[in-house]
Amino acid sequence: MRDSYAVLAAGLRRWAPIPDAELVKARAVFRPRWVAAGTVLQRAGEPSRDVSFVVRGLTRMCYPGVERTKGFRAEGDLVCSYAAVLREVPSELRIEAVEACELLTAGRAAFDRLCAGDPAWQAMLSAMTARLFLDEERRQRDLLTIDATGRYRAFLAEQPELAARLTQRQIAAYVGVSPEALSRIRHTLRVTGVSLPA
Numbered sequence: 001m002r003d004s005y006a007v008l009a010a011g012l013r014r015w016a017p018i019p020d021a022e023l024v025k026a027r028a029v030f031r032p033r034w035v036a037a038g039t040v041l042q043r044a045g046e047p048s049r050d051v052s053f054v055v056r057g058l059t060r061m062c063y064p065g066v067e068r069t070k071g072f073r074a075e076g077d078l079v080c081s082y083a084a085v086l087r088e089v090p091s092e093l094r095i096e097a098v099e100a101c102e103l104l105t106a107g108r109a110a111f112d113r114l115c116a117g118d119p120a121w122q123a124m125l126s127a128m129t130a131r132l133f134l135d136e137e138r139r140q141r142d143l144l145t146i147d148a149t150g151r152y153r154a155f156l157a158e159q160p161e162l163a164a165r166l167t168q169r170q171i172a173a174y175v176g177v178s179p180e181a182l183s184r185i186r187h188t189l190r191v192t193g194v195s196l197p198a
Helices: 004-013 020-029 082-087 108-115 119-145 148-158 168-175 179-191
Strands: 031-035 040-042 050-056 058-063 068-074 094-097 101-107
Touching (some): 101 108, 148 168, 148 179
Antiparallel strands (some): 031 101, 050 101, 058 068
16 A cells, blocks of 8 residues: 555655655644535635645636536645635635545644755745746746637546546536536537547
8 A cells, every 4th residue: 555645745845856854744744635526625614724735636726606627636746725825814614525535634833844844845936836836827828828729628638547547527617617518519529530539
C-alpha cells in the first residue's frame, strides 16, 4: 500500500525543493482524512479553517446558488479557499468532494506556522500562487473571448483525464453553460464528425 505522506512529499516537491526535515514537520501537521463523494469540505460564508492535500480523489470549488464551478483539484493538489485566506474573510466558495477522497488535512494556523519556517515553503507558495494566477487569467480570457463550443473543446483537449471523471452536468457547470446547452453542443460536434468521450 502506498504511503500517503510519500505522495504528499512528491506533490509538494513539484513546486519547490522542500528539505527532508521540513517534510517531517509536515507529517506532524497533516492528518489523514477520508471523505465520501458529496462531502462538503468548505461551506460558503464560513472561514477557511483547513488546507487539504488530495492523495486520491477529486474535489470541486463552486459558487452556491448558481450552478457554476470555479475549478477542480485532484491528486497532488492542495485545496482550500485561497481568496478567503488571503483576504481574511469568509469563503465565497463551497468545496466538495466529487469522488470519495483520501486527504491529508492541516489546520490553517498550523499550516501557516509551518510555512513561516524554512524559505522553501515560501518558494512553494510563491510557485503555487503564480500558477493559480496564470490559470485564473487563462480561464477569465476563455470566458470572455471564446464561445461555449470553443470552451468545451478546449476543456476536452487540455484536460481529457479530468473530463473522463466528470458528469456532463459537472462539465457544463465548469464550461459555463446549462446541461441542455452542452447537450446541444455535443450533438452539433458529433454531427460535424468530432469524436467525443461518452
